[in-house]
Amino acid sequence: MNTELLERVRERLAGEGREAALAHGLLAVQLPRDALLDTVRVLKESFGFDLFLDVTAVDWPEREARFDVVFHFYSTRDHVRVRLKTAVTEVDPEVDSLVPLYGSAAFMERECHDMYGIRFRGNADLRPILLYEGFEGHPLRKDYPKDREQPLVRYRE
């Protein structure tokens, strides 16, 4: 692991409401959602994090800001990873889309939208991907009832 580089990234990203810490050999940054796109641009352009690996959400129903949206990046040059995490509320679950920076974001954001109902500002194509048109609710939310009836799945005894 390239700890020296991670220290440099950490110094650069700390401040402006961002908190950066090393955990299990991986840099984890907690940031406000408005800072997301700028931070990702810094990571991509100044530090070479060119591979966008993954976006997902974590549901904490008892928390005020209910969802953590989690992004993972990898640098194919330096072989280090970084994780970004931003919290959004249930009433306004919107973060900036990373599609302008990474093509792979398009598909993964659709999945996150489908499963958790997170909206990505700037992603014009948030059609359902794993579910079908007309599916109600977001199944990976903790409060989604497992026996819920859906338009195509009727209640079974």
Next chain:
Amino acid sequence: MRDTEETLPNPVRPAFETPSTEDGVIVNIGPSHPATHGTLQIIAELSGEKVVRADVHCGYLHRGFEKECEAHTWHTLIPYVDRLNYCSALINDFAYCDAVETLMGVEITPRTRYLRTLLSEYSRIADHMTCIAASVMELGAMTAFLYLMTIRDWIYEHLADLTGARVTYSYGRIGGLAHDLPDGWLKRLEEILDEYEEYIGRIHGLMDRNRIFIDRTRDVGVISTKDAIHWGFTGPILRSTGAPRDLRRDTPYLAYGELDFEVPVGINGDNYDRYYVRMREMDESVYMIRQLIEMLPEGPINVDDRRCTLPEKERVYTEIESLINHFKLVIDGPQVPAGEVYRAHEAANGELGFFLVSDGTGRPHKVHARAPSFVHMGGLHKLLEGYQFADIISTFGTVNMIGGECDR
């Protein structure tokens, strides 16, 4: 209960509303087509025989893997992890166990470390064989298909001898493995590796300079390194573009740091390169397995850690502490400290990462798999657009999409 069947929407997604050009034709492939080896729909807009636009939908397999994981203990969800990629289920097991072990701070024993490496490479061979066999068969190479399937079946039977199950092995355990190798397993392994070399020589002879095969695969489905990274491609697809990116070499895990091996790369990033990269990777895997057999240390399989390893049966029957420990592990499961972790392994198709969130109880708060096939489906249209309609099938074959990985 709903009474009108007519009001139900059609779950199959509609094609593009209208073609973008006047002579455009829209063709649906799938959701369940024999040539897509899985549930996948490609909506292609054609101009003549050329694919102008392609829209890929991969969400037809619903098992609710991530939701199901949240209802199990850290140990009992291993069978779900298995089913992500049925061609190389052991790699999924080990990547998941590695993530949990990192979160718990458990260090596995040397023998387990080597055995996991050996079995990962063995699974990689089986996975690549499935992919190559299917993609050459789609171009008419039936003999090559049968040769490869013969070897793959020997590997499957051999892994069934080890784990007791076919395809879904559930052999990994947090802190170790289910059990040690049976007697004579390594001897049979060496026999299969010898047979492998004989058969793979025949495949090279049949395919490598075959005029039909080259014409159908050279300069088809081309992608550059830059685009491949932009679209999140990893594994053999990224390596076929000439970028030697391999997690086994770049960020070594398990015993890969101690092994001597090469990372084969392609030149063009076309279908032929993906075939050839996979063929060469299998050779490297065989080379690695031979080294691992030499290096395999003796010793225990499971760590001596009461947080995750079941106590020996003898002690369970004679000591109350061990009995309680056994009960606790079976009923409540291993207690994983609160926190988050992301661990990635180089699976046969690319980076397989597990993002785990624990809230300190016996069940995971969240298990998320970063599965390579799902991400590859997001960039598949880049490989299809601009080529012939008939090339969709062969390009799709070389991407090796696994339905189980496209599911959440």
